[in-house]
Amino acid sequence: MKLTEIVVRHIKMPMKAPFTTSFGTIADKELLVIEAKDQSGIIGWGEAVAFTAPWYTEETLKTTWHMLEDFLIPMLCQRDINHPDEVSALFAPIRRNCMAKASIEGAVWDIYAQQTKQSLAQALGGAKRQIEVGVSVGIQPTIEQLLTLLKQHIQHGYKRVKVKIKPGQDVELVRAIRTAFPKLPLMVDANSAYTLADIEVLKQLDDFDLLMIEQPLAVDDIVDHAKLQRQLQTPICLDESITSYDDARRAIELGSCGIINIKIGRVGGLTEAKRIHDLCQTHHIPVWCGGMLEAGIGRAHNIALTALANFTLPGDTAGSSHYWYEDIITPEVTVENGYIAVPQSVGIGYTVNRETVERFTISQKVYQ
Ligand SMILES: O=C(O)CCC(=O)C1=CC=C[C@@H](O)[C@@H]1C(=O)O
Numbered sequence: 001m002k003l004t005e006i007v008v009r010h011i012k013m014p015m016k017a018p019f020t021t022s023f024g025t026i027a028d029k030e031l032l033v034i035e036a037k038d039q040s041g042i043i044g045w046g047e048a049v050a051f052t053a054p055w056y057t058e059e060t061l062k063t064t065w066h067m068l069e070d071f072l073i074p075m076l077c078q079r080d081i082n083h084p085d086e087v088s089a090l091f092a093p094i095r096r097n098c099m100a101k102a103s104i105e106g107a108v109w110d111i112y113a114q115q116t117k118q119s120l121a122q123a124l125g126g127a128k129r130q131i132e133v134g135v136s137v138g139i140q141p142t143i144e145q146l147l148t149l150l151k152q153h154i155q156h157g158y159k160r161v162k163v164k165i166k167p168g169q170d171v172e173l174v175r176a177i178r179t180a181f182p183k184l185p186l187m188v189d190a191n192s193a194y195t196l197a198d199i200e201v202l203k204q205l206d207d208f209d210l211l212m213i214e215q216p217l218a219v220d221d222i223v224d225h226a227k228l229q230r231q232l233q234t235p236i237c238l239d240e241s242i243t244s245y246d247d248a249r250r251a252i253e254l255g256s257c258g259i260i261n262i263k264i265g266r267v268g269g270l271t272e273a274k275r276i277h278d279l280c281q282t283h284h285i286p287v288w289c290g291g292m293l294e295a296g297i298g299r300a301h302n303i304a305l306t307a308l309a310n311f312t313l314p315g316d317t318a319g320s321s322h323y324w325y326e327d328i329i330t331p332e333v334t335v336e337n338g339y340i341a342v343p344q345s346v347g348i349g350y351t352v353n354r355e356t357v358e359r360f361t362i363s364q365k366v367y368q
């Protein structure tokens with residue numbers, strides 16, 4: 001395939017409920033929609049998931065667009081590609097900027113799946129017909145509001161719930177949840193809010209039968225994560241620390257985690273996500289698919305990836321209506337009894353609704 005035209009659209013979508021973390025609140029999600037066309041007219045879709053500020057990783061929506069415009073699109077446009085795996089090899093000389101790379105690589109995978117008349121899940125090697133999903137809950141103003149929300153999610157059938165913790169809002173918060181929901185499959189995400197000095201607090205979390213503790217320590221500290229894991233019974237799940245196959249390899253070798261959260265954007269694309277999945281499978285490390293409050297295109301990519309066998313834990317890919325009044329794909333992603341059906345039609349398996357995308361578009365640019 002040869003990409004002959006790429007359209008980048010900056011869109012802004014109002015969220016049904018703002019998502020609050022210790023770094024701030026996202027009330028409207030801004031993202032880039034990537035539309036790539038090959039020489040035969042097939043269109044593939046990708047989504048750039050970086051936030052507008054660099055608190056989760058160093059990338060932002062603006063840096064993503066800069067990387068696409070000045071480096072990645074010129075490297076890719078008009079070049080002959082036999083398989084999407086070649087894209088990450090082509091981008092290898094560019095350091096990091098994983099979300100920028102993943103956005104356009106995802107569109108190439110979509111085109112490839114259509115060319116080879118497979119669903120994206122099949123093209124990746126995924127055989128699951130349905131995937132188990134959980135939900136991630138942002139910080140709530142009070143514990144009562146959090147418990148009310150959790151009750152709704154449990155009634156909705158989500159297979160597990162993830163809540164945010166930070167120093168001062170941890171042990172007692174988890175105790176309150178456990179008291180209200182003794183059997184709830186529950187995990188916590190700290191987004192790097194702790195250091196090894198907090199080990200006594202983190203050890204107390206072992207009392208609550210948590211599925212895992214996500215990213216307790218610094219992003220670049222797999223050594224301290226290994227020290228912490230040796231003292232905890234609860235598995236550590238790494239999120240921000242894993243941006244590549246090699247990060248995962250080192251973390252596994254050191255014993256820094258028992259579980260890995262794979263986000264396609266964070267690791268630079270579907271090819272790298274699949275490599276990390278395969279590596280973890282070999283080492284008996286279960287994985288699950290993280291979320292970046294994706295619109296429908298990113299959500300479709302997450303679903304396809306999760307169809308791979310070692311995604312044995314429910315991910316954060318909740319249904320479209322959990323986030324959006326209106327998603328940009330038809331049909332929207334729906335969850336039934338905690339499952340999403342993996343589309344079997346060719347490509348991402350959902351149709352991008354151009355009218356909706358245009359309504360949400362702030363600016364756009366065409367590259368040839
Ligand atoms: O997409 C979702 O619903 C999951 C969102 C989510 O939990 C996160 C998204 C981005 C940054 C974090 O706050 C958090 C995470 O770390 O996984």
Ligand SMILES: [Mg+2]
Pocket residue numbers: 189191214215239240
């Ligand atoms: Mg996380």
